[in-house]
Structure formats: C-alpha cells, structure tokens
Amino acid sequence: MQCQPFSLNEEVTTMPKQKLILIVGPTAVGKTALSLKLAHRFNGEVISGDSMQVYRKLDIGTAKILPQEQQGIRHHLLNVRELTEPFTVADFKRLATQAITATAKRGHQPFVVGGTGFYLQSLLRGYQLGGSASAPQPKLRAKWEHFLVVHGIQALQQAVAQVDPISARKISPGDSRRLIRALEVFETTGKPISAQTDQYNPAYQPLVIGLTTQRSVLYARINQRVDQMLAAGLLTEAKMVYQQRQQAPQASKAIGYKEFFPYFAGECTLAEAVTTVKKNSRHFAKRQLTYFRNQMATHWFDLLAQPDQLMQIEQTVVQFLND
Structure with a gap:
C-alpha cells in the first residue's frame, strides 16, 4: 500500500463533519466492484462521481452499473439528465451534497465513487460555484471556443496562464x-477560479481510497472492456449519440462515443474507430491517475495484483470511521 499523508482543514466548526469516503482511480480498475463490497460491509450508499453516467441512455459506453447489478445498494446521480440537457460541476456539487445529506439522515455511510476528478474536488474543496460564476456564459464560451479554433490549444493555455497561472499549471x-x-x-x-480552491470543505471529513495497477495490466483491461462493450451493443448506443450530436454537445464529446462519428460519416473503418476508442481510453486513464496523484491526498491500493489488500482497505475504513 502506498499512502500519502492526509491533511484536513483544522478549522473548528460547531457542527460535526460528515465522514465521506471516496473511491477514485482510472477507468477499468475496479472501482465499482470495490464500492459494492464496501457499501455492503459498512451499510453504505453510492453517489456516482462520473460526468457521463448522469445521462439517460448512456449505459454501455459509460460502464454504468445497471439496476440488476446494484445488489440492493442505493445509487445516486445516475440517469438524472436527458442527453440534450447540460450538466455542470455546480449541478454535480448541488446534487451530490443533497444525496450525501439524505444518505447520512438514513443512517448510512456515503461513498462517492468515480473518475471525474474535478467533480470530486468540488466536494472536497471550498469551491464557490453558486451564482453568476457557475452559470453558463454562452457568449463568453463562444468567444473562447472561436479563439481555440483560430489560435489553437497552446494559445488558449497561454491565455489562461496570463490571468490564472495556478489553474494553467x-x-x-x-x-x-x-x-x-x-x-x-x-x-x-x-477573480481566478483557482482562488476558490484553497480550503477543504469544512462540512466533510474525507477518506480517499485510490485504485491503481501496473500500466500494462490496466491497458489490457481497457482494451478488453472496449471489446466487451462492443459485444454488448456499444455501436448502437454511439449511433444514437451521433444522430443527436447537435442537440447533445456534452454527450457527443464523451470517449467511447465520439470516436465512432468518423465511422458513421464514412470517413474511417470500424476497426480504425475501435482502435481510436482504445487509445483515447488509455490516454484518459493516464490523465486520471495523474490528476488524483497530484490533486488529492489518496491511499493507494492495487487489488488486481494483490486482492488481499481488500482487508487493508477495510481496516483503513474502520479506523477512519472510528477515529
């Protein structure tokens, strides 16, 4: 087990902090299976921390846990938006906070599980997401999207660096x-958005459990998962997104769907599209690991190489809940 020192906001509050357990890590590493085991063991409920599982009909490509697979564990933030509806980090923070509060009131332990790091950070850090700062700004967004098309991603990064060097890094x-x-x-x-992320949310006392494994093992699992998704009907799901791409801009950017658009347009073969899905999924997994290692104080475990570490995870949770 690799364990980084965990720091908490030492500010004294009049209300006890809600203990919050997060399960993070790259795609295909086993987060869902672990969440079910821990939820059974510790009387828990699961709050999804995935930016695409909120959408109805995006089941296969998002590896969404289906009702018959949930083993009686209550799950939150699945299927809460139509494909054509936007979903922001502010929406996630609001709905996740509501789910955490409701879970605790039922006497159950909240588990937040997912791989969208920025969403999870919105819970752990003191992000000020309400009001005009969190509301979509169509004119500004269009302005910078045009800037991106004209000048490229490097120029966009430089523009951010000029006003918010911390976020740029x-x-x-x-x-x-x-x-x-x-x-x-x-x-x-x-004000820079980084100025909103200095403090831990005083409402929560978090424990972050991270799953990782050797890169070769992870990449092989990702490739296998894509093949399994295809066998389960991913192509049909991707075509649905392709047909609604103008009305569903967020869903149409999701890995596992957008890579098939050139195939549907007759611009590449199916084999080429599948290869791109696997490549982009591997790159995404690498970015996820980088984010969690750099942005969160995480207790890391490799259950694929050492299944007996499940006992260590359970002991870590017991100690955390009893502390």
Missing part, C-alpha cells in the same frame, strides 16, 4: 473545456 494539457471554463469564471467574476 493544474489543468491537463488539451483539456479545452476546463481552460475555457477558467477564462469564463475570470471574465465573469474578475
């Missing part, structure tokens, strides 16, 4: 959505 290269979001927030509020 933290945002993954090529993540145009978050770069544009940083510029939106700055132009809307006059």
Whole structure:
C-alpha cells in the first residue's frame, strides 16, 4: 500500500463533519466492484462521481452499473439528465451534497465513487460555484471556443496562464473545456477560479481510497472492456449519440462515443474507430491517475495484483470511521 499523508482543514466548526469516503482511480480498475463490497460491509450508499453516467441512455459506453447489478445498494446521480440537457460541476456539487445529506439522515455511510476528478474536488474543496460564476456564459464560451479554433490549444493555455497561472499549471494539457471554463469564471467574476480552491470543505471529513495497477495490466483491461462493450451493443448506443450530436454537445464529446462519428460519416473503418476508442481510453486513464496523484491526498491500493489488500482497505475504513 502506498499512502500519502492526509491533511484536513483544522478549522473548528460547531457542527460535526460528515465522514465521506471516496473511491477514485482510472477507468477499468475496479472501482465499482470495490464500492459494492464496501457499501455492503459498512451499510453504505453510492453517489456516482462520473460526468457521463448522469445521462439517460448512456449505459454501455459509460460502464454504468445497471439496476440488476446494484445488489440492493442505493445509487445516486445516475440517469438524472436527458442527453440534450447540460450538466455542470455546480449541478454535480448541488446534487451530490443533497444525496450525501439524505444518505447520512438514513443512517448510512456515503461513498462517492468515480473518475471525474474535478467533480470530486468540488466536494472536497471550498469551491464557490453558486451564482453568476457557475452559470453558463454562452457568449463568453463562444468567444473562447472561436479563439481555440483560430489560435489553437497552446494559445488558449497561454491565455489562461496570463490571468490564472495556478489553474494553467493544474489543468491537463488539451483539456479545452476546463481552460475555457477558467477564462469564463475570470471574465465573469474578475477573480481566478483557482482562488476558490484553497480550503477543504469544512462540512466533510474525507477518506480517499485510490485504485491503481501496473500500466500494462490496466491497458489490457481497457482494451478488453472496449471489446466487451462492443459485444454488448456499444455501436448502437454511439449511433444514437451521433444522430443527436447537435442537440447533445456534452454527450457527443464523451470517449467511447465520439470516436465512432468518423465511422458513421464514412470517413474511417470500424476497426480504425475501435482502435481510436482504445487509445483515447488509455490516454484518459493516464490523465486520471495523474490528476488524483497530484490533486488529492489518496491511499493507494492495487487489488488486481494483490486482492488481499481488500482487508487493508477495510481496516483503513474502520479506523477512519472510528477515529
């Protein structure tokens, strides 16, 4: 087990902090299976921390757990939006907070499980996402999207660096959505978005459990998962997204769907599209690991190589809940 020191906000509050357990890691590493085991063991409920599982009909490509697979564990933030509806980090924070509160009131332990790091950070950090800063800014977004098309991603990163160097360093290269979001927030509020992320949310006492494994093992699992998704009907699901791509801009950018668009347009073969899905999924997994290692104090485990580490995870949770 690799364990990084965990720091908590030492600010004294009048209300006890809600203990929150997060399960994070790259795609295909086993987060869902672990969440079910821990939810059974610790009387828990699961709050999804995935930006695409919120959409109805995106089941196969998002590896969404189906009702018959949930083993009686209550799950939240699945299927809460239509494909054509936007979903922001502010929406996630609001709905996740509501789910956590409701779970705790039932006397159950909240588990937040997923791989969308920025969403999870919105819970752990003191992000100020309400009001005009979090509201979509169509004109500003269009302005910077045009800037991106004309000048390229490097120029967009430089624009962010001029007004918010901290965010420019933290945002993954090529993540145009978050770069544009940083510029939106700055132009809307006059303050960098990084200024909103200095403190841990005083409402929560978090334990972050991270799953990882050797890169070769992970990449093989990702390739196998894509093949399994195809056998389960991924192509039909991707075609549905392709047909609604103009009305569903967020869903149409999701890995596992967008790579098939050239195939549907007759611009590449199916084999080429599948190869691209696997490649982009592997690259995404690498970015996920980088994010969690750099942005969260995480207790890391490799259950694929050492299944007996499940006992260590359970002991870590017991100690955390009893502390």
